[in-house]
Amino acid sequence: MRTKTVKDIDVTSKRVLVRVDFNVPMGPGGIRDDTRIRACLPTIRYLIDKRARVILCSHLGRPKGKVVESLRLAPVAGRLSELLGRQVKSLKDCVGPDVETEVSAMRDGDVVLLENLRFHPGEETNDPGFARALSRLADVYVNDAFSASHRAHASIVGVTRYLPSVAGFLMEKELTVLGGLLENPEKPFAAVIGGAKVSGKLGVMENIATGVDALIVGGGMAATFLKSEGYGVGKSLVEDDRLQYVRDLSEKARSLDVSLLLPADVVITENLDGSAGSRTVLVGDIPDGWAIADIGPVTIANYTRELGECKTVFWNGPMGVFEVPEFAAGTREIATVMSTLGAVTVVGGGSTVEAVSSLGLADKMTHVSTGGGATLEFLSGKPLPGITALADASRRVLPA
Numbered sequence: 046m047r048t049k050t051v052k053d054i055d056v057t058s059k060r061v062l063v064r065v066d067f068n069v070p071m072g073p074g075g076i077r078d079d080t081r082i083r084a085c086l087p088t089i090r091y092l093i094d095k096r097a098r099v100i101l102c103s104h105l106g107r108p109k110g111k112v113v114e115s116l117r118l119a120p121v122a123g124r125l126s127e128l129l130g131r132q133v134k135s136l137k138d139c140v141g142p143d144v145e146t147e148v149s150a151m152r153d154g155d156v157v158l159l160e161n162l163r164f165h166p167g168e169e170t171n172d173p174g175f176a177r178a179l180s181r182l183a184d185v186y187v188n189d190a191f192s193a194s195h196r197a198h199a200s201i202v203g204v205t206r207y208l209p210s211v212a213g214f215l216m217e218k219e220l221t222v223l224g225g226l227l228e229n230p231e232k233p234f235a236a237v238i239g240g241a242k243v244s245g246k247l248g249v250m251e252n253i254a255t256g257v258d259a260l261i262v263g264g265g266m267a268a269t270f271l272k273s274e275g276y277g278v279g280k281s282l283v284e285d286d287r288l289q290y291v292r293d294l295s296e297k298a299r300s301l302d303v304s305l306l307l308p309a310d311v312v313i314t315e316n317l318d319g320s321a322g323s324r325t326v327l328v329g330d331i332p333d334g335w336a337i338a339d340i341g342p343v344t345i346a347n348y349t350r351e352l353g354e355c356k357t358v359f360w361n362g363p364m365g366v367f368e369v370p371e372f373a374a375g376t377r378e379i380a381t382v383m384s385t386l387g388a389v390t391v392v393g394g395g396s397t398v399e400a401v402s403s404l405g406l407a408d409k410m411t412h413v414s415t416g417g418g419a420t421l422e423f424l425s426g427k428p429l430p431g432i433t434a435l436a437d438a439s440r441r442v443l444p445a
């Protein structure tokens with residue numbers, strides 16, 4: 046999908062409304078992880094350099110249309126100020142006369158952050174009045190929030206009806222890299238799929254099956270696949286209502302000549318919290334009352350060999366319950382192998398990104414997607430409302 050970007054328009058002295066995803070994890074000590082803020086810096090810095098008036102907007106958490114004091118964006122403005130080395134003013138609301146007054150006082154190169162969009166119910170209902178009120182603040186709209194673009198919200202979809210709209214650099218990168226996986230991946234191409242949310246990932250596997258050479262299965266996903274092939278999987282996480290779908294998917298993979306790699310051995314336990322010890326067994330030997338917690342060493346070796354052949358690898362979903370050190374080896378080894386490949390390596394998914402980051406390997410990947418649900422929906426081939434709206438609107442934008 047081609048969308049125009051901030052580089053295609055004249056932004057100097059313009060009021061530019063930038064939708065970012067600053068939905069950062071907050072703890073008692075403030076922001077726990079500022080990755081999402083850092084990810085938007087290229088767009089923000091570019092706009093400052095071009096002497097635009099930068100009006101940032103984001104959601105934080107789920108305030109459900111009301112003001113929730115703990116979900117104010119002021120701490121985010123504070124962190125962003127530090128990262129930019131210049132003051133970012135935090136406004137008390139995101140629409141209305143007071144905000145309009147503040148914005149009209151901005152000078153070229155200034156940056157403000159509007160208050161949490163979701164304090165207004167019109168954000169999530171994509172209310173045209175709310176979208177209109179937001180758009181009144183600006184001359185141009187920039188969407189740099191790929192990870193929120195699977196939501197048809199006012200700041201994502203509604204505003205594109207009222208303002209010339211283009212993509213920011215983070216959005217552009219996500220679309221280029223993820224779009225590249227679907228359109229023209231360098232082959233051989235493998236998708237490694239694990240994690241717990243089986244049904245959420247089957248759509249990705251189904252859509253990507255036509256482009257990959259191998260589907261590599263681990264994590265909680267593995268039990269559903271193994272059970273669909275007739276293995277006993279004890280009390281492992283299984284989505285029983287998906288067994289037929291999984292059988293059909295395996296059949297599709299076979300007919301497309303895609304190798305479907307399932308674990309040969311697994312680490313099992315009677316309790317996934319790590320309190321009950323573990324054993325490593327072949328997949329045919331999982332006793333009742335035990336659950337798969339990680340892929341085993343033979344499987345790690347098999348998967349490593351397969352990945353070593355690849356020129357493109359996409360990974361979503363941990364290979365085991367990596368939060369428990371005893372069950373973290375599969376995830377750690379796959380992350381390590383990927384970090385050393387001379388291949389395009391793309392990682393997506395909340396837990397997967399967390400695992401890769403905590404291993405210090407994020408910088409070793411070609412791309413770490415900022416989207417969780419949005420990345421999966423995109424790779425499932427579903428049109429994302431925000432991307433469709435942006436592409437439609439950006440076609441109406443004339444080059445600078």
Ligand code: ADP
Nearest residue numbers: 240241242264265337362365366394395396397
């Ligand atoms: P992501 O956020 O990367 O898309 P998911 O949300 O689907 O991944 O799944 C992440 C969770 O999957 C982790 O909390 C991990 O502990 C869990 N998990 C991985 N393997 C298993 C397993 N064999 N059984 C149960 N849970 C698992």
Ligand code: MG
Nearest residue numbers: 394395396417
């Ligand atoms: Mg998750």
